[in-house]
Amino acid sequence: MLNVLLISLQENLCTFGIRYIFHSVRKAGHNPFLLYPNLKDGIVDDAAYTVFQEEADRFLKGKSVDIVGISFMSYQNPIVRKMAKHIKEYHASVVTVGGGIHVTAYPEDSLEYLDAVCVGEGEISFNKFLDEFSERKDLERIDVPGIFTQASLRRGDARELPFLDDLDMLEVLPVLDEPAYVFAGGKIRPLSVNMLGKYHRYNGNSYDITTSRGCPLNCSYCADNIFQGLYGSKWKKVRVRSVDHVMAELRGAVRARPTISFINFHDDTFLSRPRAWLEEFALKYKAEIKLPLMFRTIPGSFVTEKLGTLSGLDIISAGIGLQSGSFRVLKEIYSRPIKTEVFADSIAAFNARKIIPVIDVMLNNPYEKKEDILESVRLLASIKKPYLLELYGFTFYPGTEMTVRALHDGIIGESDTVRTQAYVEKNDEKSYLNNVIFVAPHFPKGFIYFLVRREKTRMVRALFPFVVFAGSFLNLFTFLRMISRAHGHNPIKSGRFLYRTLDIVISVYHVLPFLRHLTPARKNSDG
Ligand code: B12
Ligand code: SF4
Numbered sequence: 001m002l003n004v005l006l007i008s009l010q011e012n013l014c015t016f017g018i019r020y021i022f023h024s025v026r027k028a029g030h031n032p033f034l035l036y037p038n039l040k041d042g043i044v045d046d047a048a049y050t051v052f053q054e055e056a057d058r059f060l061k062g063k064s065v066d067i068v069g070i071s072f073m074s075y076q077n078p079i080v081r082k083m084a085k086h087i088k089e090y091h092a093s094v095v096t097v098g099g100g101i102h103v104t105a106y107p108e109d110s111l112e113y114l115d116a117v118c119v120g121e122g123e124i125s126f127n128k129f130l131d132e133f134s135e136r137k138d139l140e141r142i143d144v145p146g147i148f149t150q151a152s153l154r155r156g157d158a159r160e161l162p163f164l165d166d167l168d169m170l171e172v173l174p175v176l177d178e179p180a181y182v183f184a185g186g187k188i189r190p191l192s193v194n195m196l197g198k199y200h201r202y203n204g205n206s207y208d209i210t211t212s213r214g215c216p217l218n219c220s221y222c223a224d225n226i227f228q229g230l231y232g233s234k235w236k237k238v239r240v241r242s243v244d245h246v247m248a249e250l251r252g253a254v255r256a257r258p259t260i261s262f263i264n265f266h267d268d269t270f271l272s273r274p275r276a277w278l279e280e281f282a283l284k285y286k287a288e289i290k291l292p293l294m295f296r297t298i299p300g301s302f303v304t305e306k307l308g309t310l311s312g313l314d315i316i317s318a319g320i321g322l323q324s325g326s327f328r329v330l331k332e333i334y335s336r337p338i339k340t341e342v343f344a345d346s347i348a349a350f351n352a353r354k355i356i357p358v359i360d361v362m363l364n365n366p367y368e369k370k371e372d373i374l375e376s377v378r379l380l381a382s383i384k385k386p387y388l389l390e391l392y393g394f395t396f397y398p399g400t401e402m403t404v405r406a407l408h409d410g411i412i413g414e415s416d417t418v419r420t421q422a423y424v425e426k427n428d429e430k431s432y433l434n435n436v437i438f439v440a441p442h443f444p445k446g447f448i449y450f451l452v453r454r455e456k457t458r459m460v461r462a463l464f465p466f467v468v469f470a471g472s473f474l475n476l477f478t479f480l481r482m483i484s485r486a487h488g489h490n491p492i493k494s495g496r497f498l499y500r501t502l503d504i505v506i507s508v509y510h511v512l513p514f515l516r517h518l519t520p521a522r523k524n525s526d527g
Contacts, residue, residue: 002066002130004032005059007083009076011038013191013200014208016173016266017100017122018071023171024123030130033063036191037183039199043079048186053086055188059181060091067130070114071100074397077109084113095139097129097147105226105399107148115139116149120230121213123170124162161230167213167241172248175207175256196257202501205261207253211246214238215268217298219323220335220401221362221394224268229399240273243280250289261500262316263293270295270318271306278309285313292316292486292497300342304349311353316486318350319390321360324368325376333367335401344383351384356482358388363434365394366411373433374452380440381448386478387441391434435464439471441478 004025008018013036025032036042037056043049060068068087072080084096099118103110107117116139118126125146132142140151145159164170180191182199196204214235215224228235254260271278285293296319297303322343324330331337350357361376380389396403396412406412436451451467454460480494487493 002030002134003064004030004067004069004130005035005063005065006032006069007035007037007071009038009070009072009079010036011040013039013196013204014266015071016208016210018069019173019177020170021069021071021099021122021126022177023173024127025130027171028127028130033065034177034180034191035059035183035188036180036199037188038076038079039182039184041185042183049079049082051186052183053083055183055186056083057090059188060087060094065091065094067095067097067133069097069099069118069126072098072102073100074102074105077102080110081113088113088115095133097126099126101223101226102398104230105223105397108153109398111148111150111153116142116147118147120146120161120227121164122146123164128162163231163234164213165239167239168245170241170245172245172252173209175253193256201503202261203503204257205259205500206264207250207257207260207262208264208266209246209249209253210266211270212238212240212267212273215298216272217269217336220333220405221397221403222400223397225335225401226399238269238272240277243277243284246281247284247288250285254289254291259500260291261497262291263289265293265295267295269298271297271303275302275306275309278306282310282313294318296320299338299346303346304352307349307353307355314486314488315353315355317358317388317482318355319358319360320346320350322376322379323360323362324365324372325379326368326372327375329365329368329372333365333402340379344379347383347387351386354485356386356388356478356485358390360390360392361437362392362394363437364430366406368430370430370433373430373437377433377436377440377448377452380437381445385441386481388475388478388482389438389441391438432464435468439467439474442471442474443467 006018006022006025008015018034022032022034037052043052059065070080070083080098084098087094087096095116096114097116097118098110098114099122103114103117104119107119110117116129118129125144128144129142129147132144133139136142139149142149143152146161176191176193176196181188182191182195184199191199198204200206201208214227214237215222216236216238218225218228218236224235250263292314294316299320299322320343323334323336325340327337327340347357347359359380361380396406403412407414432455433452436448439451440448451460451464483497484491484494487497
């Protein structure tokens with residue numbers, strides 16, 4: 001039996017991959033611990049990192065840790081590099097293994113500082129790795145599909161990656177994984193249920209879940225593009241947990257934490273699954289869970305018909321990607337040829353069901369020309385209101401087709417893909433249009449067109465900051481309307497929901513979005 005420390009670098013407790021790994025490692029008979037060092041009062045600066053390192057040294061020794069597994073996204077790469085180097089220097093017998101999207105996309109980079117990396121899904125391969133390591137204790141001789149070491153890269157071992165065909169093989173996740181620890185206020189301490197309010201999003205009163213893996217699209221900028229490269233068409237066929245498997249998790253969650261006020265489905269595309277699944281789910285969810293919910297989905301995919309199966313559920317909002325209003329950009333740049341009419345129909349379907357959609361749009365892609373952005377403005381001005389926007393600054397993540405193309409075209413350099421900071425284009429014309437996009441949900445089409453046509457006039461220049469400011473408050477109004485609708489316009493229920501779920505960070509972020517300095521964009525794209 002190995003002692004396995006699993007570290008998540010997420011800034012909150014909303015993680016899935018590392019938690020599934022935790023439970024599968026335990027099921028296989030090893031001894032896992034979960035650690036979150038990067039929460040709000042964790043590794044906040046260099047001084048805190050030094051304290052963390054000392055605490056982690058004690059933890060590694062105290063628990064006789066054999067393996068450290070680290071899960072991270074690209075932007076967390078620098079801190080992992082530091083941690084892994086330290087472990088190598090001071091705990092020579094401990095083996096470090098990386099997992100998650102960054103190592104999957106860019107294993108060669110991660111192997112510069114980690115002993116091994118897990119490419120793709122890890123439940124099967126990591127356990128095989130642990131078994132082989134228990135027997136041989138020699139990284140050079142380990143040969144497990146899905147796990148790469150410097151030695152296996154040299155040997156060029158390339159075999160089909162393990163793939164979990166049946167998601168019901170996964171453990172049903174509990175509200176709290178035990179034992180889990182947080183690094184907080186200079187100490188590593190056990191995580192308990194009453195700490196969820198502090199470290200989870202929305203005061204710990206949302207429940208985050210994934211019910212599927214895969215996506216039928218293959219957008220050039222997205223993680224699914226990398227997974228399709230690894231698993232081929234198997235990734236396109238969305239695998240879905242059975243309704244009973246999902247219900248078991250939700251039932252456990254609301255029982256353990258009765259203040260949970262909504263369920264947040266993080267699937268890439270919630271509606272891309274059989275109608276029969278949705279019907280069974282709606283029936284059981286309505287009978288037992290009853291809470292408002294939110295999900296994300298892709299335009300088209302029979303949105304109208306599938307939404308019909310969910311009638312009777314209180315849907316707070318549905319996230320849906322537009323990304324660009326220009327079909328040229330969608331087709332030629334994003335490999336996502338969704339016709340704008342299909343998108344507009346999906347928005348109309350949400351409106352008909354009284355659901356306020358939250359539309360993702362990516363800004364500042366250097367491949368987008370002014371005319372393309374104007375098309376986004378036109379589309380957003382003409383689709384049915386109300387809706388909200390989630391605006392992202394385009395980011396070139398390692399390993400995607402989009403990044404390979406931008407590298408080839410000389411738009412970014414190798415070092416940009418490791419840093420993966422939002423690409424910021426300093427272009428005033430585009431910045432102005434970005435802000436017009438920001439206000440598009442709240443003003444009549446004619447007024448938006450007027451802002452575009454009269455951009456250069458003195459009057460519009462003087463007026464525009466007030467328009468943006470007003471747009472922020474109208475965002476707040478639409479947001480409150482969304483919450484009210486999901487609670488049948490019952491002020492007590494809506495008030496209780498807001499009281500329970502809006503911690504200060506979230507409220508500033510969502511409710512006062514004008515604080516989000518639209519240009520230059522600060523956010524990275526999230527698919
Ligand atoms: C759900 C989700 C979130 C959730 C939860 C994040 C999480 N850590 O799980 C939330 C909403 C919090 C989130 C936030 C963000 N996200 Co996000 N998110 C996703 C999404 C849609 C699904 C991830 C998921 O849960 N998959 C299911 C699990 C089971 O798979 P997995 O995480 O890949 O884990 C498996 C393997 O990777 C492996 N594995 C993972 N860890 C480990 C560790 C070890 C030791 C081993 C052996 C194996 C292993 O085994 C796991 C099980 O099979 C992905 C897109 C996607 N389809 O992957 C984006 C994605 C991961 N997010 C992304 C980004 C950029 C963000 C944000 C930075 C966005 C933003 N603009 O703010 C924030 C950062 C959050 C923060 N500051 O704390 C990017 C990351 C790109 C990159 N290269 O870094 C992605 C890939 C989307 C994209 N643009 O393509 N996100
Ligand atoms: S961006 Fe959305 S639709 Fe496109 S591949 Fe990724 S998850 Fe699927």
